[in-house]
Amino acid sequence: MATDAMITHLVGATALILIVAHTAGWLSRRWRQPTIIGQLIAGIALGPTMLAGLFPALSRILFPPALGPVLTGLSQIALVLFLFAVGYELDLGVVRGRARTVVAVSLAAFVLPMSAGCAAALLFHRQLASLGAPREMSAASVLFFGVALSITAVPVLTAIVRENGLAGTVPGIVAVAAAGVIDVMGWTVLVGTLLETGAEGGLSRPVRLALLLGFTAVMLLAARPVLRRLLWRSGVDPSVRLAVLVGFAFASAWVTQALGLHVIFGALLAGVVTPREEGCTLDPDLVRPLHDIGMLLLPFFFVVSGRSVEIGALDSAGVVAVVAVTLLAVTVKVVSGTVAARLAGLDRHDARTVGVLLNTRGLTELIALNAGLQAGLLSGRLYTALVLMALATTVATEPLLAVVRRLRARAEGAGGDTPTPPPRTPVDASSAEAL
Structure with a gap:
């Protein structure tokens, strides 16, 4: 394709993606759902599920195959900016004061879902392979399915905490802090799984690991x-x-990508090591533009992700896989988080709230799934099933919180548990608000 034609197609596709995705995100917020839910649905709609399926000629005009690498590049730029901000805002200081509770909840809500995912991968390997898992179930494949069930999305969870008036409450603080610890563990395991996959540039796994540890x-x-x-x-x-x-973040992302991992790890690491202001506060001159630019460009990531989702290709086995993995993901995460929080001393209503909040997977799950897709750890209908699981578990958070509130109100009306008074420690979630 000639350069002028490529520019014309790119400008037109950019207009369509930004308008459709941000409109869908706005509608999602109106329906009390995170913005990413609407944007992901828009991305799926612009892919094979709707646009290419109903209007294939129009889809080829709007998104010619030659435009694919350009859109993928823009999606990676959006990820680097977004995850750099996530790493910078990651503050495990909220653990202070409730360290035992947070550690207990985070370990339970990571280890049990991780174990359930690994066990499911081993027990149902034949069925998963027919849907798009590798024929040879390597250690990397098993660990990846465990990570897929154990992740919690900190940015989306933080937005839900704020919108439901839970910021500064015991369950809100415990859930946000535990989610941060869970994601640290999840990204660490994901690094290990990608190190097990094929290396780039002919580097052996020990060499890549040594370079990664040194970096x-x-x-x-x-x-x-x-x-x-x-x-x-x-x-x-x-x-x-x-x-x-920003240049530092892209350089760090380039290093981890060159080591055969993914840009997400370098971007997160760059954000974690970026200095804060005095008093460990965030620099508003850094957070605000990163948040604005990242949120503006994230629809490219959703469109690229959505173009690999083919809901119409799901047969009966695929539908069963979606239902089964969603039920398993919700059950192990909510139960493990609830039981651990209850054993750590929270009352039953606060414990249920923590368990429900930790079930939020959202954007973090999509990022991990795309890393697995690029590494060849899943494909086809299985990728579609896991994306739909991420969508369903995130959408379910608000209705489940409503059920917990009704149970609390019923118990208080009957003279049951007295709600735990909220502590004075606020949850820092300034840039997650729009998610």
Whole structure:
């Protein structure tokens, strides 16, 4: 395709993607669902499920095959910006004061779903292989299914906590803090699974692991003091600081991608090591533009993800897989989180709230699934089933919270448990609000 024609198609596709996705996100918020739900549905609609299925000629005009790599590149840029902000905002300081509760809940809500996912991968390997899992069930494949069931989406969860008036309450703080710990463990295991897959550039697994550990050590030990000395001096223009840090995030993402992992790990790591302001507060001149640009471009990621989802290709076995994996994902996450929170000392209503909140998978699940798709750990109908599971578990959060509220109101009306008073510690979730 000629350059002029490519530019024409890209501009037209960009207009369509931004308008449709952000409109769908706005409607989703009106229906008390996270923005990403509407944007993901829009991405699926612009793919084989609706647009290409109903109007194949129009789909080829709007999204010619030559445009695919460009859209994929834009989706990766959006991911780097978004995950850099997520890493920067990740604050495990909320664990302080309730460390035992948070550790107990996070371990239970990660280990039990992880174990259930691994067990399901081993027990139903033949069925999963017929849907798109690798024919040879390697350790990486087993661990990946465990990660798919154990992840919790911190940004989406934080937005739900704020919108339901749970910010600053015991279950809100415990859920957000535990979700942060769960995602740290989940990303760590996912790194291990991708190290088990094929290496790029001919590097062996031990060499890649050694390079990754060396790079991580340099980032954790040296990057933060160097960045603080260079960029947190008086007189440094905020726009210059932002530009350098964004470049730093892309450089870190390039390193992890070159090691055969994924840009997501480098972007997250760059955000984690970026210095905060005095008092460990977030720099608004960094958070606000990262959030605005990331949210603007994320629809490209949803469209690229949606173009790999083919709901129409699901046969009866695929539908059974969607229902089974969704029920398993909801059950193990809600039950493990609830029981652990109850044993840690929360009353039964707060414990149920924690369990329901931890069931939110959302965007983090989609990012992990795309990493697995690119690594060849799943494909076809299985990818579609897991994307629908991520969608269903996130949509179910609000209705399940409503059930928990009704149970609490009924118990209080009958003279049951007295609700635990909220602590004074606020939950920092400034840039997650629009998710």
